[in-house]
Amino acid sequence: MEEAQDNYYYYDHSSNNNGNNPSSPCDTDLDFSFNSTVTDRTFASSSARSSLARSSLTLSFNDRLSTTSSSAAAAAAATFSSYNSFDSLHHRRSDPQWSAIRTATNLSPDGRLHLSHLKLLRLLGAGNLGRVFLCKIRDSSDAASAQFALKVVDRDTLSKKKLSHVETEARILSLLDHPFLPTLYARIDVSHYTCLLIDYCSNGDLHSLLRKQPGNRLPLAAAKFFAAEVLVALEYLHALGIVYRDLKPENILLREDGHVMLSDFDLCFEADVDPTFRCDRVGPTRRRRSRKRRKGVVVEEMAAEFVAEPIAAVSSSCVGTHEYLSPELLSGNGHGNGVDWWAFGVLIYELLYGTTPFKGGSKESTLRNIASSKQVSFPPAEGMEEAEDLIRKLLVKDPRRRLGCSKGATDLKRHRFFEGIKWPLIRHYSPPELRGLAVNRANGSGSRGGHVMAVAPKNRRSWSLKGLVEHMFRRRKKRYSRLNSSSNHHHQANTNCNYYQYKVRVA
Secondary structure, eight states: OBOOOOTTTTSOSOTTOOSOOTTSGGGSOOEEOOOOOOOTTSOOOHHHHHHHHHOOOOEEOOHHHHHOOOHHHHHHHHHTTTHHHHTTTSTTTTSHHHHHHHHHHHHSTTSSOOGGGEEEEEEEEEOSSOEEEEEEETTOTTTTTSEEEEEEEEGGGSOHHHHHHHHHHHHHHHHOOOTTSOOOOEEEEETTEEEEEEEOOTTOBHHHHHHTSGGGOOOHHHHHHHHHHHHHHHHHHHHTTEEOOOOSGGGEEEOTTSOEEEOOOTTOEEOOOOOEEEEEEEEEEEOOOOTTOOOOOEEEEEEEEEEOOOTTOOBOOOBSOGGGOOHHHHHTSOBOTHHHHHHHHHHHHHHHHSSOTTOOSSHHHHHHHHHSSOOOOOOOOTTOHHHHHHHHHHSOSSGGGSTTTTTTHHHHHTSGGGTTOOGGGGGGSOOOOOTTOOOOSTTSSOOOSOBTTBOOOOOOOOOOHHHHHHHHHHHHHHHHHHHTSOTTOEEOSOTTSSOEEEEEEEO
16 A cells, blocks of 8 residues: 655645744755654555655755756756746746746746755655755745745655656646646756745645634535535546546645645556547427517527546556545556545545544554445434435445546536536635635635625615616617527526537427
């Protein structure tokens, strides 16, 4: 059993230290030594423990180190040098992070980012593969909003298998361009170090947030908010053929605007995806005759459905966190995309009830509960019928019958638990107000109000007689313009689904 222990790579445990003290050592090149850290929710193999105990990473970022790169590292740096121009295509290219990087690369002789451009502020965390620092671009004018997490991997201390995990994570990060997934701003290979410059999430992870709530659980609306954003992130990964395999609250980071960001992609595996597009006939409806007594026309409603799910993905590696492992993964007979949908059901359960559904007195008993024929049970709670129904359909032991394994997120979005969510606008929903969640709305991703469970009340308007007459005239004019519009106009069938209905005239 192998697990990622990098579940707190991108955020800082010490929120009281802002790292901006002019008298702190951060103003000079820093020299850090670290010890390994293992959480109680992860397995740590003896080889991993011994390698971490042997390694004491001492890293000093200065001009000398940034220019002494091996030929292999130089080739890798050339491969990833396109990141400096990738911001022109990235959906977050207007963020201060990209602006700071553009400033640094424009002043660089070779147009690339080097370690000498980075100023380390403090250590954020340590894991199974490396260490993570909070850093910023030197002499950046907007230091507060242009902070990064720098993941540093010492390749000399890792086995060949661990090195393959590092390359897997770097390759996957280079593919991502999504609001709820991290951005790889640069990869820097120097000597025997591999450095990945990625997003810094100041609000910690979802596991830490749960521990701050009464009963270690979230209100239904908050759980639905985070589950919906994680679902969209998984949908994007699966569309790329990436099976995540390490979904858990510790790997769901919270940005400063309160939205989620998945982390740690070293346990992922990639597979082929065959996207499909299908149109189904929903049923005929008859349009009401107009005032001119025109002949009524029959309208057929067609549902268009797009699915991109790695249904043929197969792997036999047993990796992950024990409380989130699926039965087919434990059997060792091979598993596919269903492991992510099983873990998604476990995640929703933990968000709502404060514990995982098959947790036992020990890790071994938890694994036995997962592998047995025991079905999921729920504590008594009111108003959880829809959530329980979704969880039951996700925690089906047979992956062939599990919700999501055939059509992925398309099936989940249609479930009643997510009713009312406007999926194209989800990134603009306001995050829930929770204890321990400090949301910086000024630097957010454009949250424009609204929530998955909230409906904005209509503002009362006071009318004068003249204003009322003008308003009624505008409404009447708009109504007649709709009646005379083209009948080929597309109408959205259901805001809870990622498909649309098209009305077609039939003679």
